[in-house]
Amino acid sequence: MVAQITPSAQTQLEFLGNLQRILNAGSFVATYKYALIRVLADLSIERTPTADGRLELPLEDIAERFIEIYWRQAAPFRPRRTLVQATGNQASLLTRLMAIRERVGKLADARRMPRWRSLVRGTKTLLLEQPLWRLQRVGNELLECFYSNRLLNGAIILKPGVAACFKAQFPVVQALVQLAWLRMVQQLPINQELIGQGGDVAEFLFGAERGALARLTGGLLEIQTGRCFYCGRGIPAGGHVDHFVPWVRYPRDLGHNFVLAHDTCNSRKADLLAGVPYLERWLERNATRRIELDRIFSEARMLHDVETSRHVAAWSYEQVERSGGLVWLGGERFEHLGRGWRSPFGMPS
Ligand SMILES: [Zn+2]
Incomplete structure (x- = not known):
C-alpha cells in the first residue's frame, strides 16, 4: 500500500x-x-x-x-x-x-x-x-x-x-x-x-437526481434552533433548504452545503454566494456541529464530506473574487467580494 x-x-x-x-x-x-x-x-x-x-x-x-x-x-x-x-x-x-x-x-x-x-x-x-x-x-x-x-x-x-x-x-x-x-x-x-x-x-x-431535501428540514431546524441561517429570525413552518454554495455553481447535493432559510432569504440570495460573515458562520457550524450533522445527513441518505464541501466553498469564493462578482449580505444588500473570504479558511488574505 x-x-x-x-x-x-x-x-x-x-x-x-x-x-x-x-x-x-x-x-x-x-x-x-x-x-x-x-x-x-x-x-x-x-x-x-x-x-x-x-x-x-x-x-x-x-x-x-x-x-x-x-x-x-x-x-x-x-x-x-x-x-x-x-x-x-x-x-x-x-x-x-x-x-x-x-x-x-x-x-x-x-x-x-x-x-x-x-x-x-x-x-x-x-x-x-x-x-x-x-x-x-x-x-x-x-x-x-x-x-x-x-x-x-x-x-x-x-x-x-x-x-x-x-x-x-x-x-x-x-x-x-x-x-x-x-x-x-x-x-x-x-x-x-x-x-x-x-x-x-x-x-x-x-441518472442525476436531486436528493429529497425535505428530509433535511427537521435536522437543520434543530441545529439552527428554529431560526433562519441567514437573518436569524424564527422560521414558523417548513422553511427552505438552501444550497449554501448555489446549485448552479456546484450541481451536486452534498450534506454540508445545506442550510435552512426563509423562502424570502433564499430567493434574495438567489444564485449568489453569501457574504463573508455567513461564510464564517457556515464554517463554524460545520466544525462545531460535526457529529450531529453527520448523523442528520446519514439518516437522510445524503452524501456528505465536510472537507469536500469546504473545498468547493473555497473554490467557489475564489472564482467569484477572481471574476469580481457580487456576494449577498442579507436583505437587499450586496457587495463585490474581496480577499476577505480567505481568512476564515486560514488562508492569508
Ligand atoms: Zn431569514
Missing part, C-alpha cells in the same frame, strides 16, 4: 482552474472530451498511483471505460430516437453502439461478442484522433496539465498529483463535466425538438 499524499488546497485550486479553462474552451464538436475527463476521474479513484504520484492509464482501459459511459446514452431517448452528441453528424461511437444495442441489450453481453475487440480497437483510434490529444488544447495553448501528449507503452501517464486532485475533487469534476455536457446536448438544435419541454435529459444522460 502506497501512502497517498493529499494535494495542497492550492494545488487543488490550480487543478480546478485548469479544468475550468478546458471546459470553457468552448470549441467542442462532440461530447468526447467530457467523457474523457470523466474516465480520467473514475480511474483516478479506482487505481493507486505510484509513490511519486503518477498514474499510468493504458489506452485500452480508457477505451473500455469510454464505451461503458456511452453505452447508457446510446439508448433511445424517445422511441427510435437517440440524443445527438456532436455538432455535425451523430458522434460515430454512438452510432456504433446503437447498432450493437439493437442486437444485445446489456453491456455485459456486448463484452462477450466477437465484435467487442474490434469496438475497443476502433475506440482507441477514436481517442487518439479526437479527444486525447485535443483535450488540453485551449486556444492555441497546449496546457498539458493532466498528462503529456504522448503514449508510453500504450498508456498515458497522469502527472504527479493529478490523480490525487481528481480524487480529492471528484464531486466537483463530475458536476462541472456533467453540467457542461448537458448544456452542449441541450443546445444542439437537432436535439431541441426531441427534448421538447421534457426536463428529463440530465436523468437520461447521467
Whole structure:
C-alpha cells in the first residue's frame, strides 16, 4: 500500500482552474472530451498511483471505460430516437453502439461478442484522433496539465498529483463535466425538438437526481434552533433548504452545503454566494456541529464530506473574487467580494 499524499488546497485550486479553462474552451464538436475527463476521474479513484504520484492509464482501459459511459446514452431517448452528441453528424461511437444495442441489450453481453475487440480497437483510434490529444488544447495553448501528449507503452501517464486532485475533487469534476455536457446536448438544435419541454435529459444522460431535501428540514431546524441561517429570525413552518454554495455553481447535493432559510432569504440570495460573515458562520457550524450533522445527513441518505464541501466553498469564493462578482449580505444588500473570504479558511488574505 502506497501512502497517498493529499494535494495542497492550492494545488487543488490550480487543478480546478485548469479544468475550468478546458471546459470553457468552448470549441467542442462532440461530447468526447467530457467523457474523457470523466474516465480520467473514475480511474483516478479506482487505481493507486505510484509513490511519486503518477498514474499510468493504458489506452485500452480508457477505451473500455469510454464505451461503458456511452453505452447508457446510446439508448433511445424517445422511441427510435437517440440524443445527438456532436455538432455535425451523430458522434460515430454512438452510432456504433446503437447498432450493437439493437442486437444485445446489456453491456455485459456486448463484452462477450466477437465484435467487442474490434469496438475497443476502433475506440482507441477514436481517442487518439479526437479527444486525447485535443483535450488540453485551449486556444492555441497546449496546457498539458493532466498528462503529456504522448503514449508510453500504450498508456498515458497522469502527472504527479493529478490523480490525487481528481480524487480529492471528484464531486466537483463530475458536476462541472456533467453540467457542461448537458448544456452542449441541450443546445444542439437537432436535439431541441426531441427534448421538447421534457426536463428529463440530465436523468437520461447521467441518472442525476436531486436528493429529497425535505428530509433535511427537521435536522437543520434543530441545529439552527428554529431560526433562519441567514437573518436569524424564527422560521414558523417548513422553511427552505438552501444550497449554501448555489446549485448552479456546484450541481451536486452534498450534506454540508445545506442550510435552512426563509423562502424570502433564499430567493434574495438567489444564485449568489453569501457574504463573508455567513461564510464564517457556515464554517463554524460545520466544525462545531460535526457529529450531529453527520448523523442528520446519514439518516437522510445524503452524501456528505465536510472537507469536500469546504473545498468547493473555497473554490467557489475564489472564482467569484477572481471574476469580481457580487456576494449577498442579507436583505437587499450586496457587495463585490474581496480577499476577505480567505481568512476564515486560514488562508492569508
Ligand atoms: Zn431569514
